[in-house]
Amino acid sequence: MLNIERGENNNQFVELNTESVSYLGNMDYGTPESTSDEIVSLVIDNKTVRTKAGNSILRACIEAGIHLPKLCATDSVNAFGSCRLCIVTTNMHRKPVASCHTLVAEGMEVVTQSNKLAKLRKGIMELYISDHPLDCLTCPANGDCELEDMAGVVGLREVRYGEGENHLKLKKDTSNPYFTYDASKCILCSRCVRACDEVQGTFALTIEKRGFDSKVSPSDHQSFIDSECVSCGACVQACPTASLMEKSVIEFGVAEDKKMTTCAYCGVGCSFWAEHKGEQVIRMTPAKQGKANEGHSCVKGRFAWTYATSEDRITTPLIRDNINDEWKPVSWDEAFTFAANKFKELQKKHGIDCIGSITSSRCTNEETYLIQKLTRAAMGNNNVDTCARVCHSPTGYGLKKTFGTSAGTQNFKSVGESDVVMFIGANPTDAHPVFGSRVKQRLRQGAKLIVVDPRKIDLVQSAHIKADHHIPLKPGTNVAILNAMAHVIVKNNLQDQNFLEERCDSQLYQNWLEFIKQSKNSPEAVAQYAQVDPQVIYDAAVLYATGGKAAIYYGLGVTEHSQGSSTVMAIANLAMLTGNIGKEGVGVNPLRGQNNVQGACDMGSFPHEFPGYRHVSDDKTRTQLAKEWQADLRSEPGLRLPNMFDAAIAGDFKGMYIHGEDPAQSDPNTLHVAEALSAMECVIVQDLFLNETAKYAHVFFPGSSFLEKDGTFTNAERRISRVRKITNPLAGMADWEVTQAFSNALGYPMNYSHPSEIMDEVARLTPTFSNVSYQLLDEKTSVQWPCNDENPDGTPLMHMDKFVIGKGQFMLTEYVPTLEKSGAKFPLLLTTGRILSQYNVGTQTRRTENSQWHNEDILEINPTDAESRGISDGDWISLDSRVAKTKLRAIATDRIPPGVVYTTFHHPDSGVNVITTELSDWATNCPEYKVTAVQVNKLYESSTT
Amino acid sequence: MEANKLLLMAENICANFSAYPEEQRTQQTITHIEQFWTPAMRKDLKSDFSTNEQAYSPALKLVVKKI
Numbered sequence A: 001m002l003n004i005e006r007g008e009n010n011n012q013f014v015e016l017n018t019e020s021v022s023y024l025g026n027m028d029y030g031t032p033e034s035t036s037d038e039i040v041s042l043v044i045d046n047k048t049v050r051t052k053a054g055n056s057i058l059r060a061c062i063e064a065g066i067h068l069p070k071l072c073a074t075d076s077v078n079a080f081g082s083c084r085l086c087i088v089t090t091n092m093h094r095k096p097v098a099s100c101h102t103l104v105a106e107g108m109e110v111v112t113q114s115n116k117l118a119k120l121r122k123g124i125m126e127l128y129i130s131d132h133p134l135d136c137l138t139c140p141a142n143g144d145c146e147l148e149d150m151a152g153v154v155g156l157r158e159v160r161y162g163e164g165e166n167h168l169k170l171k172k173d174t175s176n177p178y179f180t181y182d183a184s185k186c187i188l189c190s191r192c193v194r195a196c197d198e199v200q201g202t203f204a205l206t207i208e209k210r211g212f213d214s215k216v217s218p219s220d221h222q223s224f225i226d227s228e229c230v231s232c233g234a235c236v237q238a239c240p241t242a243s244l245m246e247k248s249v250i251e252f253g254v255a256e257d258k259k260m261t262t263c264a265y266c267g268v269g270c271s272f273w274a275e276h277k278g279e280q281v282i283r284m285t286p287a288k289q290g291k292a293n294e295g296h297s298c299v300k301g302r303f304a305w306t307y308a309t310s311e312d313r314i315t316t317p318l319i320r321d322n323i324n325d326e327w328k329p330v331s332w333d334e335a336f337t338f339a340a341n342k343f344k345e346l347q348k349k350h351g352i353d354c355i356g357s358i359t360s361s362r363c364t365n366e367e368t369y370l371i372q373k374l375t376r377a378a379m380g381n382n383n384v385d386t387c388a389r390v391c392h393s394p395t396g397y398g399l400k401k402t403f404g405t406s407a408g409t410q411n412f413k414s415v416g417e418s419d420v421v422m423f424i425g426a427n428p429t430d431a432h433p434v435f436g437s438r439v440k441q442r443l444r445q446g447a448k449l450i451v452v453d454p455r456k457i458d459l460v461q462s463a464h465i466k467a468d469h470h471i472p473l474k475p476g477t478n479v480a481i482l483n484a485m486a487h488v489i490v491k492n493n494l495q496d497q498n499f500l501e502e503r504c505d506s507q508l509y510q511n512w513l514e515f516i517k518q519s520k521n522s523p524e525a526v527a528q529y530a531q532v533d534p535q536v537i538y539d540a541a542v543l544y545a546t547g548g549k550a551a552i553y554y555g556l557g558v559t560e561h562s563q564g565s566s567t568v569m570a571i572a573n574l575a576m577l578t579g580n581i582g583k584e585g586v587g588v589n590p591l592r593g594q595n596n597v598q599g600a601c602d603m604g605s606f607p608h609e610f611p612g613y614r615h616v617s618d619d620k621t622r623t624q625l626a627k628e629w630q631a632d633l634r635s636e637p638g639l640r641l642p643n644m645f646d647a648a649i650a651g652d653f654k655g656m657y658i659h660g661e662d663p664a665q666s667d668p669n670t671l672h673v674a675e676a677l678s679a680m681e682c683v684i685v686q687d688l689f690l691n692e693t694a695k696y697a698h699v700f701f702p703g704s705s706f707l708e709k710d711g712t713f714t715n716a717e718r719r720i721s722r723v724r725k726i727t728n729p730l731a732g733m734a735d736w737e738v739t740q741a742f743s744n745a746l747g748y749p750m751n752y753s754h755p756s757e758i759m760d761e762v763a764r765l766t767p768t769f770s771n772v773s774y775q776l777l778d779e780k781t782s783v784q785w786p787c788n789d790e791n792p793d794g795t796p797l798m799h800m801d802k803f804v805i806g807k808g809q810f811m812l813t814e815y816v817p818t819l820e821k822s823g824a825k826f827p828l829l830l831t832t833g834r835i836l837s838q839y840n841v842g843t844q845t846r847r848t849e850n851s852q853w854h855n856e857d858i859l860e861i862n863p864t865d866a867e868s869r870g871i872s873d874g875d876w877i878s879l880d881s882r883v884a885k886t887k888l889r890a891i892a893t894d895r896i897p898p899g900v901v902y903t904t905f906h907h908p909d910s911g912v913n914v915i916t917t918e919l920s921d922w923a924t925n926c927p928e929y930k931v932t933a934v935q936v937n938k939l940y941e942s943s944t945t
Numbered sequence B: 001m002e003a004n005k006l007l008l009m010a011e012n013i014c015a016n017f018s019a020y021p022e023e024q025r026t027q028q029t030i031t032h033i034e035q036f037w038t039p040a041m042r043k044d045l046k047s048d049f050s051t052n053e054q055a056y057s058p059a060l061k062l063v064v065k066k067i
């Protein structure tokens, strides 16, 4: 706390306090680390210091444990050199220099402390403090304020200037639901502006006006809420004062403790410090140590975690005999007995195969592992599936077929080395925002960009970003476009012959070559039905093949099609053809929708695979697991999720244990799902909330949020990170304990005392995980599998010297059009996507302030299609498909091409998944969410409700 | 399971292997169905085939006969 009085002159020299000034141990090195391999030697305060060439003197000092005062510098952004608090003298400069803004040099001698420097620093601080409220005692940042720390560091005890013209009465902007901007506390260091530009890439902030009138301004003199700000929190993180401050800190005060954990939203898997005071979580701050996010965050992980304490959390187990009955609250034991008896009776009456389980990509690895084990060992069948079925199952199939393993090839950092980046069916700035920011940094450095997407996503054109080629293809034609790109490359002899000869199966390549050269795969042929200019396909193909290191990133716009698996294989073919595999900057990278899609698949929650992607028919694995688990294991695959629903309607499938998933809302053709769930005799739902599926449930096990349990998540880079228990489970049991107790009630004993023991078992039984342990994760923060004796530190890049499968396998990817066609009755094609502030079906985000940005799903329609239907912005429209109809409001925008409409699926009342069809990927049954033929008609004007 | 759904799924698999020569296409489709379908689904498809062969494409007929 500052104890400073305005008035008397105090000019005494005070020794520089060189202790670390870091809040809860967050070390700030002042400027970013140089990427140079060269090391230079210099002397700082008579101490020889070695650091990377290109580092600032400030960074070198802090690395050496010499903590200079600083205000405008922080290591997430480039130096600006405005506050001059970090001044030092050197043998190479005549006057004191800003150490943050001056690079180290070989032979440099630096002095950080002298009477002269101390006086200068104190004078600077005095000026800052003279225009700053002296309310430290009541300030929310007390204990976490760099200005306060620096005043202490330079020994400022008094301010000589009396009150004059100042900024102390400036108005506070409280418009953002999560943080405030208090201009009276702003020291105009511009850290926020640089964070928004350099880290986030939104360019929402400027310092407007000059001199005394200077002020931080969001967008065009707007409030934060009305500006372009996307609430990523980077500016708040960077602010050294309480000027930008989390409202939760203002409400609860600064935290007393923190633990590192992993975001429970998207597949980027950002690491956060969960800062808390006992059972009260104060805030989540992105961890610099997190290798997926390196200190950045998005609005969801940073701020939208309050759903965990939402008032409608269910904290008592519930049972009922009939779905029309009222729920009866019971003890945990009664719930387990009731559920286990029901399942046992069903199996006795209808056979072993009449029940199954669904895991979720929101569950931890340990929970998922337990559920698949419970299904295979306690239920005695392989009827276990995961919600990855409805998102990335084609990735599993396609990458395993071509490369030999069901995972992306790179780490996120690799994109920093890419010369060309191609996005197909992915919208990272909305769906994977922290990775989106990382990509934008690379694009601003000059990498080229290809976007394959029907919609003009933000990356096509946004602040300082413009795609070199945008292929606005007709939904459902991904395979054809990728085949055409490969055709161009082959016809123009642009393939990487060396890579093909050394790394790929030559016979399969020759067969593929013959196929791809066929004229049906030419851009001219494809352009006719993909509705794009063939020249754009040609140009994109040439850029991808010749532009240097080229990386492909793709999302659900690839997988959720009837040709999803073929598209994944066509992407893999393209990467192999051009040698874009096995090094930094290249690769094939699925952007996983949910936090633990990768982990759910790794842990064996598909009905045909044991943990580690080993088919159930593999005798060696099955025998090993059967022995370890003391159970008879089936060698035939079980039912997939959609097959379970079909079997339920046919009367063959009677009971389902569903953990963390809401198929009644998230699966396609939800009317069909509802019919199937109603047909079952015992549905068990384990969740935080009574979700849509719970309407059809007979048992409800209250779940625990990611803040209430230990475990691990595996992100889209195969990175395994710890989830740490911050608070106690509201319902008294963590999810893994619930599954274990349910298994025991079913008669199959499980006795783990901590999730670390579950991971130990996974490691013991899964070759790609054999070195993974909680101890290793605690030491390294995270590791990317494979992590075994061959790769003890994990594997950042896969397929370096050879493919997991040996030689790369080219697959023939015939373009088979979807059966879902537009026509006279349903002339438009509906495709769906996500928006930044919401997540999936909104179960979590709709329970937070994020709904201020997006409280309904809106239909985007091209102005030509809108005009021909008399639709104006905001009008209510009916959206009819062959399956069902729903109603939404519409806006006309040329982001979407004629003939295509687009919406999100975050709000249950919009019923978007009610109208999607049951068509699915040919190989995996992943639903075709991305193509539904629809008609749009105006219902009534926006002013009418 | 409903026979027409199984038939649609099987035809779809077959169509996506259609770029391969006949023998490979048939084998790939069989392997796929064996790896990913439950025994009950395969049985239901075969049973439907026995009464509804005319609804099957020539390529799928070759497959079902060998499952």
Ligand code: SF4
Residues within 6 Å of the ligand: A192, A195, A196, A200, A202, A203, A204, A205, A218, A228, A229, A230, A231, A232, A233, A234, A235, A236
């Ligand atoms: S929250 Fe993020 S987007 Fe908004 S102004 Fe701050 S840095 Fe920019």
Ligand code: SF4
Residues within 6 Å of the ligand: A185, A186, A187, A188, A189, A190, A191, A192, A193, A216, A235, A238, A239, A240, A241, A243, A244
């Ligand atoms: S708001 Fe904070 S970070 Fe931005 S200029 Fe002011 S003090 Fe610096």
Ligand code: SF4
Residues within 6 Å of the ligand: A263, A264, A265, A266, A267, A268, A269, A270, A293, A297, A298, A299, A300, A301, A302, A432, A433, A434, A435
């Ligand atoms: S990018 Fe994804 S993982 Fe990271 S904070 Fe946002 S939602 Fe969480």
Ligand code: FES
Residues within 6 Å of the ligand: A069, A070, A071, A072, A073, A080, A081, A082, A083, A084, A085, A086, A087, A098, A099, A100, A101
């Ligand atoms: S910290 Fe170096 S000039 Fe501000």
